[in-house]
Amino acid sequence: MNGVAITGMGVISSAGTNLDDFWNTLVSGTITYKEIEEFKEDKNYRTKIGARIEDDIWQLIVPNEYKRMYGKASQYCMSATASAIENADINIKELPHLRVAVVISTTMGEIQVEEQLSVIKRREGSEKIPKELIAQYRTDNIVSALTNAFNISGPMYMVPAACAGGNFAVGLGKRLLEWNEADIVIAGGVDVFSRVAFTGFQRLLSLAPDICRPFDKDRKGLVLGEGCGIVIMERTSSAKARKARILGELAGVGLTSDRFHMTAPHPQGDGAIKAMDQAIIGAGISHGDIDYISAHGTGTAANDKVEAKALEMVFGSSKIPPLSSIKSMIGHPMGAAGAIELIASLLMMEKNTMIPTANYSTPDPECNIDCVPNISRKANLDCILSNSFGFGGQSSSIIIKRG
Amino acid sequence: MGSNKVYITSVGVIEGNKTKSGQKEFKIEAAQYEPMLEYFQTRNVDRISKISLATAAITLMRRSVVGPNFNIEKGENNDYGVVLGTQFSALDSIHQYDMEALEKGALAVNPGLFPNTVLNSPACQVSIQCSLAGPVYTVCNGITSSLDAIGMGYNFVRTRLSSLVLAGGVDEITELQAMMKSSDKDLGEAGGFLLLESEETIAENKKFAEIVGYKSRALSKEQRVSLVETISNLVIEATTSGENNITDAINISLCSAFSSCESEAILSDICKKLNLSNAAECVKTDWMGACGIMQAGKALENISKRKDESAMWVLVNIDREKAAVLVLKSVNSF
Numbered sequence: 001m002n003g004v005a006i007t008g009m010g011v012i013s014s015a016g017t018n019l020d021d022f023w024n025t026l027v028s029g030t031i032t033y034k035e036i037e038e039f040k041e042d043k044n045y046r047t048k049i050g051a052r053i054e055d056d057i058w059q060l061i062v063p064n065e066y067k068r069m070y071g072k073a074s075q076y077c078m079s080a081t082a083s084a085i086e087n088a089d090i091n092i093k094e095l096p097h098l099r100v101a102v103v104i105s106t107t108m109g110e111i112q113v114e115e116q117l118s119v120i121k122r123r124e125g126s127e128k129i130p131k132e133l134i135a136q137y138r139t140d141n142i143v144s145a146l147t148n149a150f151n152i153s154g155p156m157y158m159v160p161a162a163c164a165g166g167n168f169a170v171g172l173g174k175r176l177l178e179w180n181e182a183d184i185v186i187a188g189g190v191d192v193f194s195r196v197a198f199t200g201f202q203r204l205l206s207l208a209p210d211i212c213r214p215f216d217k218d219r220k221g222l223v224l225g226e227g228c229g230i231v232i233m234e235r236t237s238s239a240k241a242r243k244a245r246i247l248g249e250l251a252g253v254g255l256t257s258d259r260f261h262m263t264a265p266h267p268q269g270d271g272a273i274k275a276m277d278q279a280i281i282g283a284g285i286s287h288g289d290i291d292y293i294s295a296h297g298t299g300t301a302a303n304d305k306v307e308a309k310a311l312e313m314v315f316g317s318s319k320i321p322p323l324s325s326i327k328s329m330i331g332h333p334m335g336a337a338g339a340i341e342l343i344a345s346l347l348m349m350e351k352n353t354m355i356p357t358a359n360y361s362t363p364d365p366e367c368n369i370d371c372v373p374n375i376s377r378k379a380n381l382d383c384i385l386s387n388s389f390g391f392g393g394q395s396s397s398i399i400i401k402r403g
Numbered sequence: 404m405g406s407n408k409v410y411i412t413s414v415g416v417i418e419g420n421k422t423k424s425g426q427k428e429f430k431i432e433a434a435q436y437e438p439m440l441e442y443f444q445t446r447n448v449d450r451i452s453k454i455s456l457a458t459a460a461i462t463l464m465r466r467s468v469v470g471p472n473f474n475i476e477k478g479e480n481n482d483y484g485v486v487l488g489t490q491f492s493a494l495d496s497i498h499q500y501d502m503e504a505l506e507k508g509a510l511a512v513n514p515g516l517f518p519n520t521v522l523n524s525p526a527c528q529v530s531i532q533c534s535l536a537g538p539v540y541t542v543c544n545g546i547t548s549s550l551d552a553i554g555m556g557y558n559f560v561r562t563r564l565s566s567l568v569l570a571g572g573v574d575e576i577t578e579l580q581a582m583m584k585s586s587d588k589d590l591g592e593a594g595g596f597l598l599l600e601s602e603e604t605i606a607e608n609k610k611f612a613e614i615v616g617y618k619s620r621a622l623s624k625e626q627r628v629s630l631v632e633t634i635s636n637l638v639i640e641a642t643t644s645g646e647n648n649i650t651d652a653i654n655i656s657l658c659s660a661f662s663s664c665e666s667e668a669i670l671s672d673i674c675k676k677l678n679l680s681n682a683a684e685c686v687k688t689d690w691m692g693a694c695g696i697m698q699a700g701k702a703l704e705n706i707s708k709r710k711d712e713s714a715m716w717v718l719v720n721i722d723r724e725k726a727a728v729l730v731l732k733s734v735n736s737f
Contacts, residue, residue, distance in 0.1 A: 044509035153623035160522035200517035255538040262518035392527025
C-alpha cells in the first residue's frame with residue numbers, strides 16, 4: 001500500500017510560534033508557563049499557573065476580515081495552516097485546483113466566544129449578545145475558516161476528540177488519503193486557553209500548583225495550556241513525484257475507546273494498550289523498531305501511572321524505549337496536544353535528538369521508565385510512537401518513521 | 404476478506420413532535436428517552452448524552468430482535484466504533500457550566516458536570532456505556548454532521564477498520580441554538596443511530612438496507628456560485644460508485660441551510676439537471692446536525708414499507724460552505 005508522508009508543519013505554541021523557536025525552547029528544557037494575570041487576585045482560583053501564548057506575531061498572517069468573522073481557535077488554525085503549507089513548499093494559489101481535505105480536532109472549539117457571551121448575558125441579558133459574536137460560536141467555523149481562507153473544495157471534517165484530538169484528526173487524514181478522497185490533507189488540532197477548562201480541572205483537583213512533573217514521584221498535576229499544530233499529509237508517491245521534503249511517514253494509527261470512565265483512565269490501560277498494539281501492527285514493525293516514545297505524560301498521578309503500566313504491558317518492563325513529555329514545558333494544550341507532539345516528534349527525528357522531560361527529580365517506582373530527564377539526548381531516531389489520551393476514554397497512538 | 408458491502412441492520416430515532424399549532428420549536432419530551440435509560444448510569448450525564456444513550460439502546464436492542472443475540476458484554480474485546488454527528492453537541496452544558504462559575508464562583512461548580520463540557524462527550528458516553536472498544540468520532544460539520552457521521556461509519560466498515568459502527572446524530576434546542584438559527588424553518592430536536600455492519604457480523608436475511616455511496620466536500624467560492632451543478636455532480640459521484648448507476652430509480656431528499664423557498668428551487672433544479680422524475684422531497688424542519696439521521700430514518704421507513712428492491716434513496720445535505728450525499732439501497736433479503 002502507498003505510504004502517507006508528512007511534508008509540512010506549522011505550530012503555534014507557548015514554546016514558540018515558528019518551528020525554530022519551538023524547537024529551541026523544548027530542546028533546552030525551558031518552561032513556558034507562569035502565573036495567569038487574570039487569576040492572580042481572584043480567590044476563586046487557588047491554582048494560578050497556566051501556559052498562554054503571549055507572542056502575537058502569529059496574527060500577522062490572518063487577514064483582518066477573518067479576524068472579524070472568526071474566533072481565536074479558527075484564527076490559530078488559519079495561521080498555523082499558512083505556515084504548514086509554506087513549510088511543505090506548496091503554492092497556496094494552487095490549492096483550489098487540488099483535491100485538498102481538512103480535518104481538525106478540538107476539545108471545546110471556540111470556547112472564548114462562550115466566555116465572552118456569558119459575561120455579556122450575566123451583566124446585560126441575552127438580548128445584548130451581539131449577533132456577530134454568536135455567529136463565531138459554531139464549532140465547524142474552524143474548518144470553514146480554513147476552506148474559505150484557502151478556497152479548498154475537498155472533504156472537511158471537524159472531529160472533536162478531547163485531548164486525543166490531534167491524533168484522531170491525523171488518523172482520519174491518513175484514511176482520507178487511503179480511501180482516495182483527497183491528494184493533500186491539512187490535519188491538526190487546536191484549543192485556546194479557556195477559563196471553563198481551567199475551572200473544571202481545578203475542581204477535579206488536576207491542576208499543578210507550580211510546575212508540571214510528568215512521571216515524577218512528586219507530580220502534582222497538569223498545567224493547562226493552549227495552541228495549534230497543523231501538518232500537511234500526502235501520499236508518499238505524490239510527495240516524491242513533486243520532490244517534496246518528506247519529514248516523516250505516518251506509518252501506523254491506533255484509535256480505541258477505553259470505555260471505562262469519562263475522566264479517569266482504565267486502571268489497566270485497556271484502551272491505551274490496544275491503541276499502541278494497533279499502531280504497531282498497522283505500521284508493520286516490531287516493538288524493537290521503536291526508538292523513542294512521545295508520551296501523553298500529563299503529570300497527573302493517575303494518567304502517568306496508567307500510561308507507564310500500559311507501556312510495560314506492550315513492550316515488557318525492561319524494553320520500554322526512552323520517552324519524554326513536552327507537557328512538562330508547554331503544559332497541556334488539550335485538543336492541540338497530539339498534533340503539537342507530532343510536530344515535536346518530527347523535529348526530533350530530523351535532528352536525532354530527544355527532547356527532555358523537564359522538572360524530573362524523584363523516580364516513581366510505579367513509573368518504571370526512562371523519561372530523558374531534564375537534558376536532551378542524542379540518538380538515532382528512525383521510528384517514533386506518540387500517545388494521546390483524552391476525556392471520554394478516547395485513546396490513540398500514532399507511529400512515524402523516517403521517510 | 405469477504406465483500407466490502409456495508410449493511411444497515413437496525414435504526415433507532417427519536418424526534419421532537421409538534422404538539423401545538425403554530426409551534427416553531429419541536430422538543431423531545433423526557434418520556435421519549437427516559438424509559439431507555441434504565442440500562443445506563445445517568446448521574447451527572449447531560450440531556451444530549453441521555454438522548455444519545457437512549458437512541459443507541461433502541462438501535463442495539465432492535466438488532467437483538469431481528470438478529471441473533473447481540474449483547475455486548477462489558478469489557479468484551481471488540482472493534483465496534485461510534486461516529487456521532489452533531490452541529491452543536493454539548494454547547495449548552497458548556498454554557499451552563501460557565502454561567503454557574505460566573506454566578507457562584509469557580510470553586511462552587513460541580514466537578515461531576517465538567518465531563519459534559521467536552522464536545523465529544525455524547526459519543527463517548529455511548530462508547531463507554533455500551534462498551535464499544537473501537538474508534539469514537541464526533542463530527543461537528545454543521546447541517547451535514549450526521550450524514551457525514553454515517554458516511555464515515557460506512558467507510559470504516561467498508562474498509563474493515565471496524566466490523567460494526569453505531570453511526571448517527573443528535574442535536575438539542577436551547578437558547579444558544581435558537582440564537583444561532585439562520586433559516587426560516589421550524590427548529591426540531593432529534594437524535595438517532597443506524598447500526599452499520601459488514602457481511603461477516605450479520606446472519607443471513609437480517610439486512611435492512613445497504614449503503615452504496617457517500618461523498619462529502621467543502622464548497623469553493625466558485626462552486627457556491629454554480630451550486631446546482633456542483634451538487635448534481637456530487638450526486639452522480641456518490642450514486643455511480645461501486646455497482647450502481649444513476650439509471651436506477653432514485654428518490655431524493657434534500658436538507659439545506661438555505662430558506663425553504665431556496666431549498667425547493669435547488670432541489671427542483673437538481674432533479675431537472677439529472678432527469679429525475681421519482682419522488683423528491685425537501686426537509687421542512689431544521690433538525691440542525693441531526694438532519695441526516697432523520698432523512699435516513701424516513702428513507703428506511705419507506706424501504707421497509709415498499710420493499711422496492713431497485714430503488715435508491717439519495718440523501719443530500721447542503722450547508723453554506725459544504726455538502727454531503729449518502730446513497731441507500733434496499734436489499735433483497737429484507
